[in-house]
Amino acid sequence: MNILGINQIPGMLSWMHDSSSALVKNGKIVAIAEEERFNRVRHHRGYPHKSHAYCLKEGGISLNDVDYIAVPYNPYAFLKHPNLRLESLARNVFNMFACWHYKQQMKKQANAEVVYISHHLTHAASAYYCSGYDKANILTIDGSGETESFAFFVGENEKIRRVWDIPIASFFSGGKWQSIGLIYTSVTSLLNLGVNGEGKTMGLASYGKPEYDFSDILNIRTHNDFTIDRRKLLEKYGHLQRKENGPITQEHKNLAASLQHALEKSVVNLAKEAFEYSGIKNFCLAGGVTLNCNTNSELLKQDFCDSIFIQPAANDGGIALGAALEQSERAGDPVGQKLENAYFGPGFDNKYIENVLSGAKVKYRRAKNIAQETAQLITQGKIVAWFQGRMEMGPRALGNRSILADPTREGIADSVNNSVKHREAWRPFAPSVAEEDASKYFQGVEKLKSSPFMLHTFFVRDEYQSKLPAITHVDGSSRIQTVRADQNEKYYNLIKEIENINGYAIVLNTSFNDKGEPIICTPQDALRCFFATGLDALAIGDFIVEK
Ligand SMILES: [Fe+2]
Structure with a gap:
């Protein structure tokens, strides 16, 4: 069965961002990509025209071959937790008609059945059906779904059952906007x-x-005993408002730390309550809040948590995939799979790349061994853009659209920041490390075994902190990506070639883009970013371009 997930329909008045499309064929993921990568508008809102076209092309089908179009939005959900504000009510009623109209239209135009599935259920499906777990607690935490910012589901035998949630606002919430994600925002x-x-x-x-x-701002003891109050935040700490481009003071840092602490405590409490209900020690997480690596790592430390799975597009960029997987399951396709890598976006072969390079009159050479030659450049202190294979899904570059550097070099993080990424100097960089070597450099990885999607932080072992300055954050932590050959052979080979030269199976990995733009998608984007920034070299397919 061909199932297309899209997270926005034409004409809908929605809050949804990170529009994306996904194609699932007979239960298997074929393609997924965010619209921003194609139209170059970050976190694009609106119908995902280009990613929709990409998914059909990648699957070798047309819209007429699509059996279901799955949309991660339930137009009737507001009837359960009605928000009586006129604006909200009007929007929900309008959307109900827009959804009804789209359903009729698609039936006529393409003989495709449109199904609407609730936002948090699609987050849950995007995690559970990709986790490889038979049984799992599934926690979804974000800014807002149709009516909730948290939900707890149990996944068992490829079925998902909703257990409880926290409504954002209801007739009884006194106008408070009870959103975990929006407190962070x-x-x-x-x-x-x-x-x-x-x-x-x-x-x-x-x-x-x-x-x-933060006890009266964000303090969740259980799903029905909690305080989430944005108004209190402004009342108590509004005076700490930082001016645009103003200095970041210790008060600002402490405020961020206090929020982080409150979030970690709240999520751990919600997870513990889930475990006490189900007795299950596996956790699947999804929703924008679960991109918070420190919270994920705090949960991993708990006795009641044996393992955690988070797919790379845990934010709203992944709900089109969740909708397609959930509908696949409903239609009878086998959907349970272990997502081993994130490479479901567009890829370009050497022939295409060489045409682009020669068409742009760029001086390039073909490498005999791209991993080996790139490793030499990196260990010489060069900042190299690495463009290989199919683009990653989700907000992290995971070794196919990455900017790489040698993390053992003093000052390399400042060079990457100043000449390429143009971001704040205090922000940390992350590393990619060969999976078998991860526990040599980082504490606590053993419990998870692998961290392929860069969604957990671990502490750099004391003896390596001064040796890996570019990827060790101020508190000694690091947001790592582990890499195995069967997940990404070229990238793994590159890391091992680096080890052959400098003795460290680790590379600094940041996304291939400049400040304010989405991650690079095509060879044309790669060339533009390469020449517009201070990158030293571009390793694209089997070709190397140097300045
Ligand atoms: Fe969401």
Whole structure:
């Protein structure tokens, strides 16, 4: 069965960002990509025209071959937790008609059945059906679904059952917007770290101490005994508002640390409650909040947690995939699979790449062994863009659209920041490490065994902190990606070639893009970014371009 997931339909008035499309064929994932990679608008909102076209092309089908179009939005959900604000009510009623109209239209145009599935269920499906677990607690945590910001499901024998949730607002919540994700967003706004700057807030938290009281702002004991109150945040700490481009003070760092502490405590409590209900020690996590690596690692430390699975597009970029998988399961296709890698976006062969390079009149050479020659450049201190294979899904570059450097070099992080990425100097860089060597450099990896999607932090062992300065954060932590040959052979070979030269099976890995733009998608994007920034070399397919 061919099932296309899209996370936005034409004409819908929705809050959804990170539009994306996914194609699942007979239960297997064929393609998934965010619209921003094609139209170059970060976190694009609106219908994902280009990613939709890409998914059909990758699957070798047309819209007429699609059996179901799965949309991660339930237009009737608001009837369960009605929000009586006029604006909200009007939007929900409008969307109900837009969804009904789209369903009729697709039936006529393509004979495809449109199905609507609730936002948090699709987050849950995107995690559980890719986890390889038979049984798991599934926690979904974000800014907002249709009516909730947290939900707990149990996954068992390829079926997902909703157990409880926390509504964002209801007739009884007194107008409070009870969203876990939006509390994090509000502190990010207070700190003036930019739209979608939540990752920066997490990075800043490592510089502070949790000295501020968040007990009446974000304090979740259980799913029905909690305080989530954004208004209190502004009342108590509004005076700490940082001016745009103003200095970051110790108070700002402490505020970030206090929020991070409150979030970790709340998520651990919710997870413990889930475990006490189900007795299951596997956890699947999804929703934008679960990109918070420090919280994930805090959960991993708990006795009641044996293992955690988070797919790389845990934010709204992954709900099109979740919708397609959930509908596949409903249609009877076998969907349970272990997602081993994130490479479901567009790929380009050497012939295509060489045409682009020669068409752009760029001087290039073909490498005999691209991994070996790139390793030589990196260990010489060059900053190299690495463009290989199919593009990653999700917000992290995982070794196919990456900028790489030697993390053992003093000052390399500043060079990457100043000449290429143009981001704040205090933000940490992450490493990719050969999976079998991860526990040599990092503490605590053993429990998880692998961290292929860069969604956990671990502490760099004391003896390596001064040897790996570029990837050791101020508190000694590091957000690692482990790599195996069967996940990404070329990238793994590169890491091992680096080890052959400098003795460390590890490379600094940051996304291939400049500040403010989405991760590179095509060879044309790669060339533009290469020449617009201070990158030293571009390893693209089997070709090397140097400045
Ligand atoms: Fe979400």
